[in-house]
Amino acid sequence: MSLESAESVGAPVALNMTMSRKEARARANRRRRLLVFATRVLLLVAFLATWEILARTETIDPFNFSMPSKVWDQIVQWTLHGTPQGSLGEQIGYTLYEALLGWIIGVTAGVALGIVLGRVRFLADVLGPYVKVLNAMPRIVLAPIFLIWFGLGVPSKVASAVVLVFFPVFFNAFQGAREVDRNLVANARILGASNRRVTLQVVIPSATSWIFTSLHVSFGFALIGAIVGEYLGAAKGIGLLVAASQGTFNTAGVYAAMVILAVVALLTEGLLTFAEKRLFRWKPGAPGER
Amino acid sequence: MNSGDVRDNPPGGTPAIELRGASKAFRTPSGAWHTAVRDLDLTVGRGEFVAVVGPTGCGKSTTLTLVSGLEEPTEGEVLVGGEPVTGIRPEVGFVFQQDAVFPWRTVLSNVMAGPRFRGVSKAEARERARDWLARVGLAAFADRYPHQLSGGQRKRVALAQTFVNDPAILLMDEPFSALDVQTRALMSDELLELWGGSRAGGGTAASVVFVTHDLEEAIALADKVVVMTAGPATVKRVFPIDLPRPRQVESVRLEPRFIEIYREIWSSLGEEVRITRERGASRVA
Numbered sequence: 227m228s229l230e231s232a233e234s235v236g237a238p239v240a241l242n243m244t245m246s247r248k249e250a251r252a253r254a255n256r257r258r259r260l261l262v263f264a265t266r267v268l269l270l271v272a273f274l275a276t277w278e279i280l281a282r283t284e285t286i287d288p289f290n291f292s293m294p295s296k297v298w299d300q301i302v303q304w305t306l307h308g309t310p311q312g313s314l315g316e317q318i319g320y321t322l323y324e325a326l327l328g329w330i331i332g333v334t335a336g337v338a339l340g341i342v343l344g345r346v347r348f349l350a351d352v353l354g355p356y357v358k359v360l361n362a363m364p365r366i367v368l369a370p371i372f373l374i375w376f377g378l379g380v381p382s383k384v385a386s387a388v389v390l391v392f393f394p395v396f397f398n399a400f401q402g403a404r405e406v407d408r409n410l411v412a413n414a415r416i417l418g419a420s421n422r423r424v425t426l427q428v429v430i431p432s433a434t435s436w437i438f439t440s441l442h443v444s445f446g447f448a449l450i451g452a453i454v455g456e457y458l459g460a461a462k463g464i465g466l467l468v469a470a471s472q473g474t475f476n477t478a479g480v481y482a483a484m485v486i487l488a489v490v491a492l493l494t495e496g497l498l499t500f501a502e503k504r505l506f507r508w509k510p511g512a513p514g515e516r
Numbered sequence: 517m518n519s520g521d522v523r524d525n526p527p528g529g530t531p532a533i534e535l536r537g538a539s540k541a542f543r544t545p546s547g548a549w550h551t552a553v554r555d556l557d558l559t560v561g562r563g564e565f566v567a568v569v570g571p572t573g574c575g576k577s578t579t580l581t582l583v584s585g586l587e588e589p590t591e592g593e594v595l596v597g598g599e600p601v602t603g604i605r606p607e608v609g610f611v612f613q614q615d616a617v618f619p620w621r622t623v624l625s626n627v628m629a630g631p632r633f634r635g636v637s638k639a640e641a642r643e644r645a646r647d648w649l650a651r652v653g654l655a656a657f658a659d660r661y662p663h664q665l666s667g668g669q670r671k672r673v674a675l676a677q678t679f680v681n682d683p684a685i686l687l688m689d690e691p692f693s694a695l696d697v698q699t700r701a702l703m704s705d706e707l708l709e710l711w712g713g714s715r716a717g718g719g720t721a722a723s724v725v726f727v728t729h730d731l732e733e734a735i736a737l738a739d740k741v742v743v744m745t746a747g748p749a750t751v752k753r754v755f756p757i758d759l760p761r762p763r764q765v766e767s768v769r770l771e772p773r774f775i776e777i778y779r780e781i782w783s784s785l786g787e788e789v790r791i792t793r794e795r796g797a798s799r800v801a
Contacts, residue, residue, distance in 0.1 A: 412586055413616035415604055417681065418633035427629075431620045508620040508661045 292477035300482040304467075311466055318490060320462040321452050324380055328387020329448035335388070336395030336444075337437055344403025344433070345425055357396070365389045369454050378459050387451030391444045398440035402433025435509070438502050445494055449487065464490075530598040532685060532723035533560040533583055538592035539748075540578050552578040554748035556592070563720035565711065567734035568727045569785055570744030571792035576727040577613070579749070580687045583725060584610050596685060606634065609683030609722070611691040617662045617673050624649065624658035626673055630681040648676040651710065668699040672706075679710055686711070686722040690729065704737060704765040712762070731785060735777055736765045743784050746791040755781050 274294045280286045281293035288296075304314040311317060343350040369386040376382035406429050414428045456465025464483050471479025535558040541551045552575035560566045570576050581587040582594050585604040594601045596608070617626045627645035632638070649655050652672040662670055671691065678686070691707075692700045711721055728734050734741050735757055743752045757777060759768060768774055 407616075409612050409614050409616040410618060413610070413612060413677075414618075414629070414633070415586070416584060416608065416610040417630040417677065418604075418606060419629075420633075423633055428618070431618070434620075508622075509663070 289475070290477060292481055296478040297481040297485065300476075300478040301485065304482065309467055310470060311462060314486075317462060317464050317467055318486065320380070321449070321456065321464045321487075322490065322494075324383040324452040324455070324463065325387055325445070325448040327380075328384040328451055329391050329445055331384065332388040332391025332448065333395050333441065333444065336392045336440075337399045340396045340399025340401075340437075341403045341425065341430060341433065344400045345429060350400075361393050361397075365393070366450075366454060369451070369458055372455065373458050378461055383452045383455035383460065383463070383465075386455045387448040390447040390451040394440045394444050394447065395437065398436045399433055402436030403429050405436070406432045435506065438505070441502075442495065442498055445498065446491060449491055453487070529562070531559045531595075532562045532564070532597060533558070533725065534593075534595040534598075535559075535579070535582070536593040536595070538579075538582055538589040538594055540575075540582060540587060541590045551748040553582070553589075554750050556750050558742060558751055560723050560725060562723055565724045565726065565737060565739045566742060567738035567740070568725060568742045568744060569729065569731055569734045569781075570749055571746050571785075571789045572729055574744050574747040574788070574792065575749035576729075576744055577689050580610070580689050580725060580727055583685070584608055584687055586610075605685075606681075607684040609678040609681055609686045611674055611678050611686070611688045613690045613693060615662070615670055615674070615694075617670055617677065619662050621661075622658065623654060623660050623662070623665070623673050626662070627676045627680050630677060634681070644680050645676070648680045651679075652676045652706070667695055668703060671695060671703060675707065675710065683722055686724045688724065688726045690727055692733070693728070693730070700733070701765050704733060708737065708761075708763065708765070731778060731781060732769055733765075735759075735774060735781070736763060736768050741781055743781060744788070746788045746795070752788065753784050755784075 277291075278293050278295060281288040281291055308314060309317060343353060366386070368389055369382075372382040372385040376385060410428050410432065411424055414424050419427065452463070453465040453468070456463035457469045458465075460466045464487055467483045468480055471477075471483065535556050538553060538556045539551065540553045541549045544550045556579065558566075558579070568576050568579065578587070582589050583596065583601065585601045585608065588601075596605055618629065621629065624642070624645055627648055628638075628641040631641035631644055636644070646655065646658065649658055652675055654669060654672055654676065657665060657669065662673065665673070671694075674691070692703050695703060711724060726734070726737060731741075738757055741755045741757060743755070744750065745752045755777065759771070759773060759777075
């Protein structure tokens with residue numbers, strides 16, 4: 227109101243006021259974010275400190291439960307002097323390699339089969355029950371069998387990663403292909419698209435958001451597959467570190483391997499999110515974004 | 517192609533679209549049969565603009581899917597250019613009620629889709645698409661994605677996407693029903709303009725079947741208004757509209773002749789609307 231009635235003198239004042247209000251809001255926002263971050267850090271510190279104190283005062287058994295400082299020492303020692311199985315980088319590299327390879331194979335197979343079954347009704351009807359049975363099975367029990375089939379090397383870990391990754395990706399791709407907007411398909415067909423074109427240029431693009439949801443989860447599954455495989459028997463890898471630490475009653479070693487795994491998983495997750503953002507430029511941003 | 521021959525030398529004026537005793541029944545999820553369209557007879561002449569009105573949910577849209585070749589009639593015949601419809605025909609364009617532009621493609625790429633699907637080279641498709649984008653006033657938005665446009669702009673993309681294929685048969689399924697009243701009037705005017713100019717390069721204008729539940733829109737646009745019965749739909753009566761062209765949708769509806777026609781058609785349509793309403797009420801009760 228005052229903005230309109232104000233003449234040359236009043237206008238700058240009003241402008242200043244809106245500016246300062248905007249600034250105040252920005253400041254409040256920043257303060258809130260800082261508070262959230264600080265509380266977060268505090269929580270972690272409190273947790274680690276409690277653990278450390280309880281272990282040092284021997285309220286909990288330090289041999290069984292270890293303590294943060296020992297875990298840290300273990301990580302430093304592995305980083306600087308290598309693990310009993312070779313350098314730490316090599317172990318991480320092996321695990322990542324197995325997980326990535328299993329993930330790529332599982333995703334490729336899952337997406338391809340999901341789209342095909344989503345488009346070809348006949349195949350979906352024939353294979354449906356088998357897929358359901360395989361999915362109902364806890365697939366991690368296949369890891370020992372893969373160990374027998376493929377030996378202690380990389381292939382057995384890749385295989386267990388593949389079976390874990392395949393199903394969630396497959397189901398999402400299948401669902402995505404099934405739930406394509408019928409209007410879009412009808413429009414494409416009227417515009418002159420052949421069946422192949424409809425699959426490639428309508429079904430697959432609309433299924434990508436479904437598929438991507440599963441990609442996030444499934445990379446975690448690939449890591450689980452690789453680690454469990456290594457834990458059961460391997461020559462290299464983080465899973466082997468866990469197994470070896472456990473075998474020598476080195477609790478800190480088990481925790482240290484866990485921490486390393488968490489970091490690796492978070493980094494790869496970040497990469498995926500980045501790729502997703504690039505790929506989904508056509509999507510309206512979530513409220514609050516952009 | 518045969519259809520092309522027919523268009524070049526029309527043998528005694530074969531109608532563009534003809535439905536003879538066409539019926540369409542669907543199987544509902546519960547397993548029962550639902551008849552959407554029953555014993556439908558309808559003729560659309562070349563370059564004629566036909567509006568189809570009827571009560572909500574009576575089966576108007578089904579008529580369009582039969583003509584387009586997306587669905588086949590359970591009984592009767594559907595002819596386009598004198599030939600029975602067996603699949604999707606290249607000379608047919610379809611503007612859908614809901615948004616059917618591809619959200620992952622830019623505006624330009626959306627309009628290019630039709631020509632590209634039909635094997636036109638990329639360069640030519642782009643050129644034609646740019647031309648049509650300019651005609652619908654979206655030249656500046658070529659690189660945007662559909663979600664960045666307003667509802668009216670998205671509808672313009674859909675129109676360009678359809679017109680770029682140069683359709684001889686244009687099917688429109690309540691294309692403007694999702695728009696606000698003002699945008700709607702504007703779009704109607706633009707549609708008449710595009711329709712008049714679409715075949716200016718020679719030949720007649722496209723033959724249009726425009727489905728709507730808005731009688732005003734139907735009268736303002738069409739040469740002929742077809743009133744459907746309450747579902748299962750069949751033709752109740754056909755009213756010729758003798759308003760002169762070119763028309764301005766906003767001003768034509770104030771003319772005395774328009775109001776006269778409106779009253780006449782409403783006396784026929786209103787009855788069907790009432791029947792549908794009563795059915796709905798009894799179903800709720």
